[in-house]
Amino acid sequence: MATVTKIKAIINGNPVEVDAGTTILDAARKVQVNIPTLCKHPDLTASAGCGICIVKAKNNRKMLRACCTPLEEGMDIITHDPDIVATRRTVLELILSNHPTDCLVCGRNNNCELQKICAEFGIREDNFERILPEIPVDCSTGTIILDPKKCIKCGRCIDACQNMQDVWALSFIDRGFKTRISPAGDIKLAESPCVRCGQCSAHCPTGAIFENDETQKVWSLLQDPDKYCVVQIAPAVRVAVGEGFGYPVGTNLTKKLYATLRRLGFKTVFDTNFGADLTIMEEGTEFVERFVNKKGPLPLITSCCPAWVDYLEKYYGDMISLFSSAKSPHEMVGAMTKTYYAEKKNIDPAKIKVISIMPCTAKKYEISRTEDMSASGFQDVDVSLTTRELIRMIKQAGIDFNQLPDEDANLMLGDYAGAGTIFGATGGVMEAALRTAYFAITGENLKDVNFQAVRGLEGVKETTVNVKGTEVKIAVAHGLKNVKFVMDKVRDAIKNGQPVPYHFIEVMACPGGCVGGGGQPYMVTDDIRKQRAKGLYDEDAAMTKRCSHENPYVQELYKDFLEKPLSHKAHKLLHTHYKSRPLYVK
């Protein structure tokens, strides 16, 4: 292994030693100095776009951008002096000179990075004439709202869209003052390759890219005495919602969330983790059918992630037959609520409204993706909110979240096994599926249900699982760029008539899986992704029932209603179809 060269330098008089290649920005953090920046995000490459992070180096007349300048041996850096602060201030005033100041009615009010830095710099007046570009708002996707006039041209969304996700919906167009973010050459976002993953919105420092806020819709439903509102929460929401209320990152707040949702006015509180267990029953059985009974092509590819479904339909239309037809967990809970639950409780399904709380912006699109999403005869899920929207609702309702007592979910579609909860992290769906597939193939439960090889943030995780002498080759990919790598490998093998490299593939579009979803609280980093995932894995480890097929309420659902996995009824209610879609609508 090559030894890493160490660099010794001085920052604000403090000696610092870092690996060669470390930027001045990162090196400064090691000596407790925060250099302000608006464009550099820990997930993304430095673009040197904002100019706020300038610093001085002794014997260098130019100011350097700390985000993209590597520290060099012997450098003597000053990060803060009156001259530098004054220059930063001017840069900030210039950014503000073409940014709207209607912060009070902006979605990012109180968590905008530009607003925060302006507050820190004590900006009190406009020193430059304000010139605002007139660019219309793009609401075409119904999931992500693009408001380019609030854009500060930091380039984060573009790096996320092009390089992290390899989707290439967004780019800058035009130049100079006219530069703006735009979908694929000035079309609507919905006509572009956008898969609604929302990573652009999760990385935007301002309100230029924002989830379509549907909280008002939910308030109206909750107020309507004629409606019976049912709610469900996704696995990844429980370990992220606390960030809105001052909890340490990764705190698992499942039971407090149940209590909160009842206080908000929901009559029944279900859990998408139940749906995850149900998905495993269907998808796991689908895998066994294909792998053991050779009924269908391999590899089987998971389909819980709606941004991934969208990506596959657009980029891999030729590989649809490999896709699991099982719906995503919250869609399953929606369909079961308006059929099974309605029947059991004797409630008119027309009056039931299902609201999903998801870490995801793409789920807003998924709920009306095709007519399969109305399998119950009604739209199975009526509204899908992001974690960020839920946090706002809790605050609006004046609920003292931190002091709430714990409550339980309504168990019929709310109980879950450990397998269901790890769905929220990359590798979790695969691990859950393997636990149940092993049982389905061998008739025995695994002695050790932990699959460490599929956990963690490695972009592509490949391993072989031994199922009583039979090797199952699997791959887990998260972040669409990594997904592309795996999919291209499969496509090449098929094209060249070679054996496929895997039997089973798990895909999650967002880096880290749903814990890092596009609808989660802002400023996510790999550390935060790891801590949120840990919150889920810890919950799983503490549970007595760790496999989906052990969930007693799932067993009851099959006994009383669905008969067995992949039954005619299960197919009708819990499975869907895909179709190849054009990358560009026009």
Place this chain on the structure above:
Amino acid sequence: MVVENLVNDVKEVVTRWKDKEGNLIMILHDIQDRYGYVPREAALEVSRQSDSPLARIYEVLTFYNYFKLQPPGRFNISVCLGTACYLKGAPALIDEIRHLLHVEEGATTKDGIFHLQIVRCLGCCGLAPVITVDEKVYSAVKRADVAGIIAEHSKAVSKN
């Protein structure tokens, strides 16, 4: 504009440059040489054939002033905004053209007759401010002259 044989045209151009690194800009140049501008259909076809995302293609197309996204007009009016022309009153000429033709910079009138473009220095600063209509140069132009210059070419069209 009827774009015949577009797929084949693009194929020819893409093949010509396929081994050259950073070939996108050359491909787009050739497309513009052929059609006079880069039609949306051609950009889409380049995207398909060269495996370049449309977002990248439009980054390039809109960054360089040279590329046109709309069909050129019958006459191409270029107004120089180089330093000398700028100081001698070129902005007023642009205003007047916009006003008379209802056309923005880089666009073509609805009837397809005039295309307005802004250029940086035509290399004859002594004649500032300068307008050219295709190859014909008008020097020391005043705002009041603009209507006459336009009329001269409109008449030529109506005669044909």
